[in-house]
Amino acid sequence: MGKAGLPVSPLAPASFPDLPVIGGVEFASGAAGVKYQGRTDVTLIRIAPGSTLAGAFTKSSTRAACVLDNQAKLAEGGEAPEGAAIIVNSGNANAFTGARGQESVDAVTGAVAEAMGVPAGRVFSSSTGVIGEPLPHDRIVSVIGDLASALDQNGAADAARAIMTTDTFPKGASATFDGNGGQIRVTGIAKGSGMIAPDMATMLVYIFTDAKISAPLLQQALDEALPSTFNAITVDSDTSTSDALILAATGRSDTAEITSLNDADGRAFALALAEVMRELAHLVVRDGEGATKFVEVRVTGAMDEGDATKVAMAIANSPLVKTAIAGEDANWGRIVMAVGKSGAVADRDMLTIRFGHLVLAQHGWRSPDYDEAQASAYMKNAELLIAVDLGLGQGARTVWTCDLTHGYIDINADYRS
Template sequence: MIIKGFSFSAVAAGIKYPDRLDLGLIYSDEPAVTAGVFTTNQVKAAPVLIDIDRLRQGRSQAILVNSGCANACTGRNGMNDALTSGRLAAEELGIGEEMVLLSSTGVIGMPLNLEAFRAHMKPLVNGLGPDNFERVARAIMTTDTVAKTVYRSEVIGGKEVGFMGMAKGAGMIMPNMATMLCFIVTDARISYFELNQALKAGVAESFNRITIDGDTSTNDMVLVMANGAAGNDWIDDVSRDDYTAFENVLDSMLKELAMKVVRDGEGATKCVTIRVCGAKENVEAEIMARTIATSSLVKTAFFGEDANWGRIIAAMGRSGVRFNPEHVDIAFGDVLLVRNGVGLGPDAEQAATEVLRGDTFTVCIDLKDGNGCEEVITCDFSIDYVKINADYRT
């Protein structure tokens, strides 16, 4: 798929490892309306701080992204290195440096290999082409096992509008926002307010509804660039059908990419949806679902295919949400395991165990106390998760 006005490039710059794609570039022929959502961690990497400042103008023309080094907690030198890398890209592209957004992922606390940027910026820019989107998606991988991309096309405002999205993430994943990068480009013509509104709403229901290990990173971001090359009527009113159409496409892309991140969780073997209904309010349902989804004991039980519902109800009890344990129903898939707070016996547990043997399933909790209902997507904790993270820096 090719989207009008965008080109892409990736090279093996040797930022951390030789002969591995690790430096990517996304470029719009014209300045693009751009919105972003960033980590809520108080510790923010240099690229995040720079992008937050640059996006006050609501426009950009390029995203320069590297793997192999997070450039986080690197002090004034790290900030200067990030600014220099952007300046190198801007000079080679012939655009203002404030139009270049920066993104990094990798080990925290390590200095950026700026010489790799200097040596490879020219071939990176010279390699720009419309067919290199998948190469950039591979260049942003760290412990990911697969590149994560999605594509969409939709008629909006009487014109065919294209969308391309990529994400990176496998560990240090916990909303709000996490060690994940997501870049979406579209040739839609849309105003900044509407783009920002659609992005924030979409992230709230996608990347902010997933968890792998409960850790929030210093570098995560979601950026959306819209260069208007499709020539559709301006999307400048959230009450209009064209805005709804745009928002629906963006939502579906964000949710699909978020699901791909969970499925590729470090060492993960199962993708699990925790759905809590019957709460007094939606916010209470979300709090409880998130508590269950981040419980190490619950996640290891999923890996062991153990229908240990006691761990689930214990996590519910420490969530801070008030409920009556004697009203609780718990089901694994379509197997009811607990009714009114009491287990239904060995046969139900055996049937639930069969559900756990699948690689995708849903745990449904009914509190019977209201209309609040939310879900959070998680994965299991396996032995491989420990192995991957025990020697991540080596």
């Protein structure tokens, strides 16, 4: 299903999950031929009146028109008394397309507003794909009527497929928990496999819940979950101009309103949301372009969290570390190199480096327990843990990444053609 018939990532889950229906959310997907042929490339999502909204977006200074438009609309507030809609296309990012970029956003969101009877200020849009090519928005507009009449509560899986670019599998995740008076559901879909590095986000993500929760509290729950989820993954250190996460709460569950994130209900909601976000973030790494290894980098003992983040990201983004992992080489010397270049306070003689349960280095040198055969055997796993303890303080950070393989070069050396 990926571009050019890429094989499905070896790190993909066995199947797309059964996602619980969220009352008040409907999906429709279709083929507008924006760029791809023979597959769906547009998704329309309707969100019921009375829902609340929150969002997080790329911090790129060259972000796309649709991102700027979404941010401006959410800045007006997260309430949607007359409902809201999301329209997404794949194949073209409508990024760096000058004034024409905003014209395309206005054309598409205006057409959705008209077809669905939703205020244009509550129609959000995303475009993903090639940068710098004008978006043929007429093709998208021409299918909106058909999509509006095909909306379906069970359409999330099809939507997850329609928004893919170089993704090799569709991504979905959910969580369900008992709220005060009934069950609460959280369901999300995402796309993304390259140009993945934090600062929010690095992909498109749409998450829905039937919880009753105010827009500011919804935004707070989202913001609190970002550092340990979407801002804790990196495939190639490159950050997209187009990435967006939109979160909607329809309030259709039978539960009481969540009025705080600190009581039992609020904590349960925050936990479920973070769980869905972490699962989707992991799926993006598992579909990292060319990835054959899913790697957790766990840094502890740093002077503070900032230093822990520097070290974790220096390791997770190092081409030399990532190629060694691809080669199943337990080259812990490159971990030492990455710690050294990170800019964090580090003391060579206090470092401990573990791969899984194996201690490779400590006290400034190779561990006396080091066993090359054991280390090499460990590297053959598809899921790896690299743990670094700096031995200096309480700062900790965990991030996730993948290896750097020939597949990454294959995909990216000729993406546009």
